[in-house]
Amino acid sequence: MAYIEPAPIKDKENPFESMMSRFHIAAQTLGLDDEIYNVLKSPAKQVLVSLPITMDDGSIQVFEGYRVIHSNILGPSKGGIRYDMGVNLDEVKALAAWMTWKCAVVDIPYGGAKGGIRCNPRQMSAGEIERLTRAFTSALIEIFGPDRDIPAPDMGTGPREMAWLMDQYSRSYGRTENAVVTGKPLVLGGSLGRQEATGRGVMVSALAAMEKLKINPYRATCAVQGFGNVGSFAALLLEERGLKVVAISDLSGAYYNPKGIQIHEAIEYRNKNNGSLEGMEGAEKIGGDELLELDVDLLIPAAKEDVITIQNAERIKARLIVEGANGPTSARADNIINDKGIMVAPDILANAGGVTVSYFEWVQNRLGYKWTGERVNRRSDRIMKEAFDNVYRTSIEYKVSMRIAAYIVAIDKVAKTYKFRGGF
Numbered sequence: 001m002a003y004i005e006p007a008p009i010k011d012k013e014n015p016f017e018s019m020m021s022r023f024h025i026a027a028q029t030l031g032l033d034d035e036i037y038n039v040l041k042s043p044a045k046q047v048l049v050s051l052p053i054t055m056d057d058g059s060i061q062v063f064e065g066y067r068v069i070h071s072n073i074l075g076p077s078k079g080g081i082r083y084d085m086g087v088n089l090d091e092v093k094a095l096a097a098w099m100t101w102k103c104a105v106v107d108i109p110y111g112g113a114k115g116g117i118r119c120n121p122r123q124m125s126a127g128e129i130e131r132l133t134r135a136f137t138s139a140l141i142e143i144f145g146p147d148r149d150i151p152a153p154d155m156g157t158g159p160r161e162m163a164w165l166m167d168q169y170s171r172s173y174g175r176t177e178n179a180v181v182t183g184k185p186l187v188l189g190g191s192l193g194r195q196e197a198t199g200r201g202v203m204v205s206a207l208a209a210m211e212k213l214k215i216n217p218y219r220a221t222c223a224v225q226g227f228g229n230v231g232s233f234a235a236l237l238l239e240e241r242g243l244k245v246v247a248i249s250d251l252s253g254a255y256y257n258p259k260g261i262q263i264h265e266a267i268e269y270r271n272k273n274n275g276s277l278e279g280m281e282g283a284e285k286i287g288g289d290e291l292l293e294l295d296v297d298l299l300i301p302a303a304k305e306d307v308i309t310i311q312n313a314e315r316i317k318a319r320l321i322v323e324g325a326n327g328p329t330s331a332r333a334d335n336i337i338n339d340k341g342i343m344v345a346p347d348i349l350a351n352a353g354g355v356t357v358s359y360f361e362w363v364q365n366r367l368g369y370k371w372t373g374e375r376v377n378r379r380s381d382r383i384m385k386e387a388f389d390n391v392y393r394t395s396i397e398y399k400v401s402m403r404i405a406a407y408i409v410a411i412d413k414v415a416k417t418y419k420f421r422g423g424f
Ligand code: GLU
Pocket: 078, 079, 080, 081, 150, 151, 152, 153, 154, 155, 182, 326, 351, 352, 354, 355, 356, 358
């Protein structure tokens, strides 16, 4: 009998493998039954659609769209839609599973899902993006639904796309159904506080972690990789709480000033400059990798997966990493980071502020009632802080990293719920 050769060690980890390897460690630590292990590791549904779109020049281009529902054990599945050239099934599967764990960590009644279209929205006109969004919604009309599967923004999408999705869905059913999607513009039933929610949750997690590490925010420095919706709000809110943000970056490069970058000015500059930091003054331009390796107290990767890997983990000098992005640290870098004594507030905990306020948006839509921004922030801050404390306690109880502790909290919750619900 021939042995099946183990998969070769790749330089670049696949996000689904990264997710599974943490899931595996947490499941073993928790002593999860084999049966439940198998239930939780397999996505419930994977949908792949081809979307032929008439481009502005009259040509027809076919785009690939995905929606993976990882789990609906805790409730209707929830998760964003990503428009990016890197979108592929393995990535969407990992992101969908992370949504399941994320919703469970913050204890909101949702399962996990994720969607994506392989496209480059930066090179498409608004009309092309609108047709693509409507075609995607129409192809998934049986999948989406306020009690079934509720999309939201992710990389490359925002309130504009969510408005088209909501409109297309509502037209198909002949009634306005704003609870089918979250992250909508305010006038369409969006929630106050949703836009900044993920960055705000990153700030709450960072302050909670700094308290444990006895880092004084007024003496702390911070580097933020990624200056989109998550990174820019996290940087702004941390600056307001006394931190000195010494470096920020986006696709145009990284910008460093040891005296501190004025974040509101950087945001203003970016907004006027077509969404890019290119040409920003008052900071030295450095390499993107250099930013990750700066000697700062707090590092916030807020862009995409696999930026802290075995290639650079050894050189990371921050005392604390708070993950604004999903999956920014590869599983094989975990041990290096842990051995260096760096605390990590992991993605499924630290960036859960976005989905938490998505949940509030959905609740408000179903109530037909609008909360004040103050109520939204107060409630989401409380949820984030309680989730942090719960994960911290679990990490001490099981003597594991904060990341594995977050998976333990999540898997335990979903497994217990599954046992009550039962199956076929
Ligand atoms: N895309 C965001 C995330 O990864 C938000 C998802 C949501 O609000 O449903 O957490």
